[in-house]
Amino acid sequence: MAQPLRRWTVTDLAVDRARTPQSEASSSALSVRGLWKVFGPNAEKLVGTPDLELSRQELQAKSGHVIGVRDVSFDVAPGEVFVVMGLSGSGKSTLVRLVTRLIEPTAGTVLLGGDDLTAMGEEQLREIRRRKVSMVFQHFGLLPHRKVIDNIAFGLEVRGEDKGPRRHRAQEMVDLVGLSGYEQNYPDQLSGGMQQRVGLARALAGDPAVLMFDEPFSALDPLIRRDMQKEVIRLHHEVGKTMVFITHDLDEALKLGDRILIMRDGAIVQVGAPDEIIGAPADEYVRDFTAEVPKSHVLTLKWVMREPGSADEGAGAPALPDTTVVREAARAVLAADGPVRVVDSSGTVVGVVDDEDILRVVVVEQHGDRPGSGAS
Numbered sequence: 566m567a568q569p570l571r572r573w574t575v576t577d578l579a580v581d582r583a584r585t586p587q588s589e590a591s592s593s594a595l596s597v598r599g600l601w602k603v604f605g606p607n608a609e610k611l612v613g614t615p616d617l618e619l620s621r622q623e624l625q626a627k628s629g630h631v632i633g634v635r636d637v638s639f640d641v642a643p644g645e646v647f648v649v650m651g652l653s654g655s656g657k658s659t660l661v662r663l664v665t666r667l668i669e670p671t672a673g674t675v676l677l678g679g680d681d682l683t684a685m686g687e688e689q690l691r692e693i694r695r696r697k698v699s700m701v702f703q704h705f706g707l708l709p710h711r712k713v714i715d716n717i718a719f720g721l722e723v724r725g726e727d728k729g730p731r732r733h734r735a736q737e738m739v740d741l742v743g744l745s746g747y748e749q750n751y752p753d754q755l756s757g758g759m760q761q762r763v764g765l766a767r768a769l770a771g772d773p774a775v776l777m778f779d780e781p782f783s784a785l786d787p788l789i790r791r792d793m794q795k796e797v798i799r800l801h802h803e804v805g806k807t808m809v810f811i812t813h814d815l816d817e818a819l820k821l822g823d824r825i826l827i828m829r830d831g832a833i834v835q836v837g838a839p840d841e842i843i844g845a846p847a848d849e850y851v852r853d854f855t856a857e858v859p860k861s862h863v864l865t866l867k868w869v870m871r872e873p874g875s876a877d878e879g880a881g882a883p884a885l886p887d888t889t890v891v892r893e894a895a896r897a898v899l900a901a902d903g904p905v906r907v908v909d910s911s912g913t914v915v916g917v918v919d920d921e922d923i924l925r926v927v928v929v930e931q932h933g934d935r936p937g938s939g940a941s
């Protein structure tokens with residue numbers, strides 16, 4: 566049953582972009598509470614029974630029911646890129662379909678911008694899907710007999726918008742995703758990467774509250790895939806949309822996610838920012854899964870700093886924010902004569918780092934040892 570873990574291969578992590586701050590005061594764009602999906606004939610009857618305490622394998626052996634999603638709760642902040650990551654069969658696709666009620670939850674609630682999707686009738690749900698949520702799929706889902714511009718405008722047409730405004734909006738989206746000049750092409754005249762740009766433009770055209778991506782780049786070549794990841798980061802900076810991104814690829818998750826939810830066997834193993842996942846893995850599974858990530862590309866100074874030895878330690882050197890990624894801090898720290906101060910968002914000194922603190926991360930990385938595992 567054990568699956569081989571995907572090992573780290575890509576070395577050019579781009580975690581240098583600004584992370585969306587989590588505003589505690591703002592209400593969630595998406596709020597999921599106690600969500601379950603059990604596949605099988607009597608799934609509803611199992612809710613509240615001890616059978617749901619069983620492992621996926623035990624329950625399947627006992628009654629033939631399969632737990633797709635197990636008691637999942639999380640909140641996505643407005644403007645956040647929230648990545649759901651897990652290996653094949655961990656429940657990612659089921660989760661994203663539950664969130665839009667493309668499949669019915671066995672238990673739990675989903676609030677989208679405060680609206681309870683789980684309490685809605687079909688008509689209301691359709692309206693939400695037309696106006697509030699857009700999906701980008703792995704296999705594009707484009708209409709083959711429609712030109713690029715008409716594919717992008719399709720959702721607006723379904724909503725009943727007039728031709729003039731919908732053409733205008735579609736053209737804006739064409740320009741936004743870099744497809745100017747291809748408006749009159751048909752999907753099969755475009756490369757996979759360009760088709761996925763059409764998918765992105767179509768999803769953005771309706772100005773949804775939340776954009777959902779279900780493994781959108783899995784079918785693309787690695788180089789195109791990397792371009793598309795950069796494109797998502799760029800678009801996110803431009804339009805600032807709330808995004809929920811499903812992937813089985815840790816590299817992709819770390820590049821894109823403000824926070825990452827790691828799933829296994831339908832349940833949450835850990836939710837955290839990339840540096841939290843790497844700096845404080847919740848268990849051996851996550852530790853093993855992330856073992857080959859280049860730590861200096863993900864960990865921030867917060868994870869490597871130490872208490873100042875005295876009040877004026879590092880006073881002469883420029884201060885660095887505690888959110889600076891180690892790799893980017895390295896030059897400044899190594900160039901300084903002594904320790905460098907680390908400050909939080911309010912400018913308060915929260916620690917110091919020196920050459921050794923930086924090199925420890927880099928050397929551990931090169932030797933493949935794990936910080937905190939007792940290796941020296």
Ligand SMILES: Nc1ncnc2c1ncn2[C@@H]1O[C@H](COP(=O)(O)OP(=O)(O)OP(=O)(O)O)[C@@H](O)[C@H]1O
Pocket residue numbers: 604605631632633651652653654655656657658659660813
């Ligand atoms: N309609 C269904 N009936 C029975 N079991 C299902 C059904 N859909 C999914 N499952 C099971 O639920 C579990 C989670 O599947 P899901 O497709 O959500 O995983 P995933 O992480 O998206 O995997 P992949 O990346 O391979 O799509 C799996 O054990 C799967 O076999």
